[in-house]
Amino acid sequence: MEENKKKNDLILIGVLLMVALAAYFCISFFQGANTKNGVAVVTIDDAEYGRFPLVVDTEERIELPDGSYNLLVIQDGKADVTEASCPDGICVNHRAISKQGQSIVCLPNKVVVEIENGEESDLDAVTN
Amino acid sequence: MKTKKIAYLGLLVALAFIFSYIETLIPINIGVPGAKLGLANLVIIVALYTIGEKNAFLLSMVRIVLVGFTFANLASMLYSLAGGILSFLAMCIAKRSGKLSTTGVSVVGGVFHNVGQILMAIWVVKTASLVYYLPVLIIAGLASGVAIGILGAMVTKRVKKVVNWD
Numbered sequence: 001m002e003e004n005k006k007k008n009d010l011i012l013i014g015v016l017l018m019v020a021l022a023a024y025f026c027i028s029f030f031q032g033a034n035t036k037n038g039v040a041v042v043t044i045d046d047a048e049y050g051r052f053p054l055v056v057d058t059e060e061r062i063e064l065p066d067g068s069y070n071l072l073v074i075q076d077g078k079a080d081v082t083e084a085s086c087p088d089g090i091c092v093n094h095r096a097i098s099k100q101g102q103s104i105v106c107l108p109n110k111v112v113v114e115i116e117n118g119e120e121s122d123l124d125a126v127t128n
Numbered sequence: 129m130k131t132k133k134i135a136y137l138g139l140l141v142a143l144a145f146i147f148s149y150i151e152t153l154i155p156i157n158i159g160v161p162g163a164k165l166g167l168a169n170l171v172i173i174v175a176l177y178t179i180g181e182k183n184a185f186l187l188s189m190v191r192i193v194l195v196g197f198t199f200a201n202l203a204s205m206l207y208s209l210a211g212g213i214l215s216f217l218a219m220c221i222a223k224r225s226g227k228l229s230t231t232g233v234s235v236v237g238g239v240f241h242n243v244g245q246i247l248m249a250i251w252v253v254k255t256a257s258l259v260y261y262l263p264v265l266i267i268a269g270l271a272s273g274v275a276i277g278i279l280g281a282m283v284t285k286r287v288k289k290v291v292n293w294d
């Protein structure tokens with residue numbers, strides 16, 4: 001009985017590992033395409049706050065009505081959150097992003113920085 | 129509910145609260161929202177195996193609300209609530225099935241806790257790309273689930289030896 005349970009535990013762990021691995025491969029298949037003219041799109045609570053082209057170095061202090069903030073820095077073609085008021089600091093620890101579909105999310109502040117393709121994707125550039 | 133049981137439940141609430149506080153002090157910050165050490169889940173597991181589903185659920189909810197008001201903001205509390213409820217339901221189902229040991233039940237709890245949190249986060253900030261964190265979150269929940277499960281079984285054994293409910 002107990003032995004059976006131990007065996008089932010191991011099967012469960014194996015299945016979960018496989019699910020995680022499968023999810024990882026699916027995701028890396030869809031993510032990580034390099035972008036030309038990438039734009040960092042900032043949304044707060046699902047409302048667009050601003051669009052920042054990665055080619056232009058800037059610093060933007062994203063202020064929320066309740067006094068909390070996130071500091072977005074665009075440098076060397078990458079977007080990064082370097083400072084924030086949130087309690088967990090997860091957005092600050094996140095590494096800089098530059099590829100399409102990558103995002104930095106500050107869940108407590110509901111701030112999302114997501115990389116989107118600029119107007120021209122590789123394909124458009126060719127046909128143009 | 130007997131006085132002894134109420135006192136025990138109070139003790140568990142306090143313990144869970146302290147564990148959550150310790151968790152905010154340990155920066156296992158890997159830039160992934162929703163990944164937690166799951167120390168508080170140790171208390172939930174012990175409760176589940178000693179004083180039953182109803183009391184364990186009560187404990188889990190009280191902990192989230194207490195911790196939410198003390199160390200987090202409203203949005204964070206919403207994510208924890210989703211994670212806590214989903215994880216608890218999954219653990220109850222896993223336990224009732226009778227097919228898993230404490231370790232297996234705890235693994236189910238750890239994984240569903242992280243999955244619940246990220247699903248709620250996707251819904252709140254309307255950002256589907258948060259699914260990208262799912263693999264890491266499953267692995268993190270799995271690892272902490274194994275550790276918490278082994279510990280939980282040991283603690284449960286000792287508590288049952290010492291305390292006689294009736």
Ligand SMILES: [Zn+2]
Nearest residue numbers: 084086091106
């Ligand atoms: Zn943050």
